[in-house]
Amino acid sequence: xxxxxxxxxxxxxxxxxxxxxxxxxxxxxxxxxxxxxxxxxxxxxxxxxxxxxxxxxxxxxxxxxxxxxxxxxxxxxxxxxxxxxxxxxxxxxxxxxxxxxxxxxxxxxxxxxxxxxxxxxxxxxxxxxxxxxxxxxxxxxxxxxxxxxxxxxxxxxxxxxxxxxxxxxxxxxxxxxxxxxxxxxxxxxxxxxxxxxxxxxxxxxxxxxxxxxxxxxxxxxxxxxxxxxxxxxxxxxxxxxxxxxxxxxxxxxxxxxxxxxxxxxxxxxxxxxxxxxxxxxxxxxxxxxxxxxxxxxxxxxxxxxxxxxxxxxxxxxxxxxxxxxxxxxxxxxxxxxxxxxxxxxxxxxxxxxxxxxxxxxxxxxxxxxxxxxxxxxxxxxxxxxxxxxxxxxxxxxxxxxxxxxxxxxxxx
Amino acid sequence: xxxxxxxxxxxxxxxxxxxxxxxxxxxxxxxxxxxxxxxxxxxxxxxxxxxxxxxxxxxxxxxxxxxxxxxxxxxxxxxxxxxxxxxxxxxxxxxxxxxxxxxxxxxxxxxxxxxxxxxxxxxxxxxxxxxxxxxxxxxxxxxxxxxxxxxxxxxxxxxxxxxxxxxxxxxxxxxxxxxxxxxxxxxxxxxxxxxxxxxxxxxxxxxxxxxxxxxxxxxxxxxxxxxxxxxxxxxxxxxxxxxxxxxxxxxxxxxxxxxxxxxxxxxxxxxxxxxxxxxxxxxxxxxxxxxxxxxxxxxxxxxxxxxxxxxxxxxxxxxxxxxxxxxxxxxxxxxxxxxxxxxxxxxxxxxxxxxxxxxxxxxxxxxxxxxxx
Numbered sequence: 001x002x003x004x005x006x007x008x009x010x011x012x013x014x015x016x017x018x019x020x021x022x023x024x025x026x027x028x029x030x031x032x033x034x035x036x037x038x039x040x041x042x043x044x045x046x047x048x049x050x051x052x053x054x055x056x057x058x059x060x061x062x063x064x065x066x067x068x069x070x071x072x073x074x075x076x077x078x079x080x081x082x083x084x085x086x087x088x089x090x091x092x093x094x095x096x097x098x099x100x101x102x103x104x105x106x107x108x109x110x111x112x113x114x115x116x117x118x119x120x121x122x123x124x125x126x127x128x129x130x131x132x133x134x135x136x137x138x139x140x141x142x143x144x145x146x147x148x149x150x151x152x153x154x155x156x157x158x159x160x161x162x163x164x165x166x167x168x169x170x171x172x173x174x175x176x177x178x179x180x181x182x183x184x185x186x187x188x189x190x191x192x193x194x195x196x197x198x199x200x201x202x203x204x205x206x207x208x209x210x211x212x213x214x215x216x217x218x219x220x221x222x223x224x225x226x227x228x229x230x231x232x233x234x235x236x237x238x239x240x241x242x243x244x245x246x247x248x249x250x251x252x253x254x255x256x257x258x259x260x261x262x263x264x265x266x267x268x269x270x271x272x273x274x275x276x277x278x279x280x281x282x283x284x285x286x287x288x289x290x291x292x293x294x295x296x297x298x299x300x301x302x303x304x305x306x307x308x309x310x311x312x313x314x315x316x317x318x319x320x321x322x323x324x325x326x327x328x329x330x331x332x333x334x335x336x337x338x339x340x341x342x343x344x345x346x347x348x349x350x351x352x353x354x355x356x357x358x359x360x361x362x363x364x365x366x367x368x369x370x371x372x373x374x375x376x377x378x379x380x381x382x383x384x385x386x387x388x389x390x391x392x393x394x395x396x397x398x399x400x401x402x403x404x405x406x407x408x409x410x411x412x
Numbered sequence: 413x414x415x416x417x418x419x420x421x422x423x424x425x426x427x428x429x430x431x432x433x434x435x436x437x438x439x440x441x442x443x444x445x446x447x448x449x450x451x452x453x454x455x456x457x458x459x460x461x462x463x464x465x466x467x468x469x470x471x472x473x474x475x476x477x478x479x480x481x482x483x484x485x486x487x488x489x490x491x492x493x494x495x496x497x498x499x500x501x502x503x504x505x506x507x508x509x510x511x512x513x514x515x516x517x518x519x520x521x522x523x524x525x526x527x528x529x530x531x532x533x534x535x536x537x538x539x540x541x542x543x544x545x546x547x548x549x550x551x552x553x554x555x556x557x558x559x560x561x562x563x564x565x566x567x568x569x570x571x572x573x574x575x576x577x578x579x580x581x582x583x584x585x586x587x588x589x590x591x592x593x594x595x596x597x598x599x600x601x602x603x604x605x606x607x608x609x610x611x612x613x614x615x616x617x618x619x620x621x622x623x624x625x626x627x628x629x630x631x632x633x634x635x636x637x638x639x640x641x642x643x644x645x646x647x648x649x650x651x652x653x654x655x656x657x658x659x660x661x662x663x664x665x666x667x668x669x670x671x672x673x674x675x676x677x678x679x680x681x682x683x684x685x686x687x688x689x690x691x692x693x694x695x696x697x698x699x700x701x702x703x704x705x706x707x708x709x710x711x712x713x714x715x716x717x718x719x720x721x722x723x724x725x726x727x728x729x730x731x732x733x734x735x736x737x738x739x740x741x742x743x744x745x746x747x748x749x750x751x752x753x754x755x756x757x758x759x760x761x762x763x764x765x766x767x768x769x770x771x772x773x774x775x776x777x778x779x780x781x782x783x784x785x
Binding site: 080081082083085086087090117120121122124125126127128129131132133138140141142144145147148152154155157158161162165321322345347349350351353354355356357358 | 479480481482484485511512513514515517518519520521522531532533535536537539540541542543545546549550703706707708709710732734735737738740741742743744745747759
């Protein structure tokens with residue numbers, strides 16, 4: 001029997017499921033069942049089919065950072081020899097691996113790890129260290145960067161071949177044959193969940209948007225951690241219903257504020273200052289309607305078709321060429337009708353930052369859309385300045401209001 | 413030539429890359445193709461009758477690069493970006509850029525130089541057979557792009573000859589590092605670095621003649637019993653030269669290295685696998701003990717310990733390239749292993765744009781003293 005039901009709101013479902021997922025993993029560990037640490041957009045389908053409990057260090061650190069608990073872990077990592085240039089998620093997680101204590105939910109230590117570098121190469125070294133230090137098996141799906149315009153057949157074939165290798169490795173680790181039947185079911189569930197996630201979050205394109213992008217950040221925990229479970233899709237379908245109702249009532253996702261401007265948020269949230277970043281935007285009537293997150297987990301494939309599945313994991317936004325990344329953002333800006341772009345110069349994520357100049361210039365030139373950047377970090381609070389953020393947002397509002405004078409005056 | 417003449421020749425080449433490349437191209441009627449650090453299938457470039465040129469940045473003041481890259485991009489990429497925007501690389505006909513880390517992935521997409529860029533990927537899951545096939549395809553694509561850009565045919569015969577030449581070069585370089593380790597008065601840290609660096613700026617065939625001659629002559633010299641401290645250096649590269657001069661003034665000899673710019677370039681031969689591009693792909697599959705090649709068993713760490721024992725070194729200097737993720741992740745594990753093995757370790761930060769090295773000097777001084785204990 002499911003622990004959620006249709007009478008609950010999507011938010012209630014979300015909270016129950018996220019807590020339950022972590023609790024299940026802790027209990028599994030106590031029982032001696034296998035626990036896996038996985039990168040956020042790795043193919044969860046294989047471990048799920050084998051009954052391995054999977055938890056997500058990136059998501060775990062988000063919880064820690066948002067509760068202001070990252071500094072202790074970051075300092076521990078730095079004392080151990082990790083440079084403070086390294087990704088804050090990785091530093092905090094590698095420290096947690098040693099101290100196993102944090103301000104958020106406790107994460108059981110893994111018996112194996114699964115990494116997929118379709119979001120960044122940092123994961124390679126981070127997970128290397130986990131596997132080496134804990135002396136546990138490491139499963140990897142190495143996704144080649146799509147440096148040309150198209151995603152090549154060769155890239156996809158290489159990824160697909162690794163899926164078969166993972167199946168073989170899991171059989172050895174679990175000492176049982178791969179559960180093909182369960183795998184087929186999980187693929188169906190995952191593909192459906194991905195679709196439900198995309199359908200719900202893309203309702204942001206309505207005007208006003210029924211969802212604040214910052215609320216979407218909360219729901220993201222579910223698509224990260226429970227993509228292989230039915231309850232995940234149930235929650236997103238509920239969310240979609242709620243948002244459709246709000247659209248029919250003309251309700252805005254910003255609480256007690258009018259949506260004057262719509263922006264695309266480029267990059268990861270600045271978790272240690274989530275509230276501040278949100279409140280400043282809200283004060284100006286800015287709603288984040290566009291982001292790369294809805295499409296990030298829109299991993300569409302025909303269940304049972306491993307080639308398509310490999311293609312879906314290979315075609316991730318972060319893994320696209322510059323041209324692909326620009327086109328992705330253009331379509332988000334157009335679909336969600338954004339008036340401006342906020343780029344998070346995230347000290348922890350080189351992949352998010354190092355094409356910002358080129359992406360920003362092209363968006364600005366071709367769409368005539370104002371862009372601002374701010375310095376921040378996904379986990380390390382030391383890299384953010386409230387004053388800088390506020391000033392930059394004021395400047396963005398000024399530029400957006402010049403671009404859309406009619407809407408601005410009607411909004412006042 | 414006398415030993416000193418050969419060494420001076422290498423030093424001149426390393427000190428004046430522009431001139432060296434131009435002259436070598438003219439002498440051999442070849443064009444130059446760039447390879448952004450750290451790795452590239454140079455044999456393909458060579459088979460296209462071109463001279464592969466290593467682009468490892470340099471001591472240049474950053475002006476335009478700051479527009480295109482945030483301050484926390486590694487200094488090699490900052491200076492390569494500066495050079496490409498100011499026209500230093502205009503002599504190149506094409507440039508190969510491997511997507512080995514997040515910085516390089518992005519870098520391959522934002523080349524500002526005059527010639528075309530050819531980004532490519534080294535597969536990291538090297539335990540699966542398909543990785544080799546994937547890389548072979550990447551190399552086919554590089555070959556095709558070079559043929560189009562240079563208007564040449566890259567034949568199987570030329571590729572095989574090129575592989576033989578490069579394997580000969582690798583062998584000669586490995587011999588050189590062994591011989592240099594017992595001639596550390598003649599081959600000081602700066603000289604050692606310059607000799608290896610010179611290989612990036614002239615035709616490998618010419619370079620091979622020089623290095624073989626040096627090896628031969630050095631071998632005939634008596635072993636030099638220096639009282640200096642002997643260290644193994646690890647990291648991406650050991651520059652700027654200002655740092656090396658402190659090694660010398662403090663009496664530190666570099667007897668072995670695990671630097672991407674130096675030994676990691678020639679430690680893995682290209683095996684014979686029939687087809688030339690397949691052979692080249694297999695070399696990467698066999699390339700281990702490197703921070704840039706995925707390895708959950710961290711063979712690099714034991715490799716460092718083995719190097720220390722092999723060269724009878726007194727300690728390890730980790731030349732940590734600032735903002736280099738692949739290197740930075742290995743630091744705590746190296747620290748812990750060296751402690752366990754009782755091998756003195758010093759971590760110094762490498763920044764090509766640095767002008768003052770007093771802090772490094774002080775730390776090296778302390779390190780020398782600690783090795784005395």
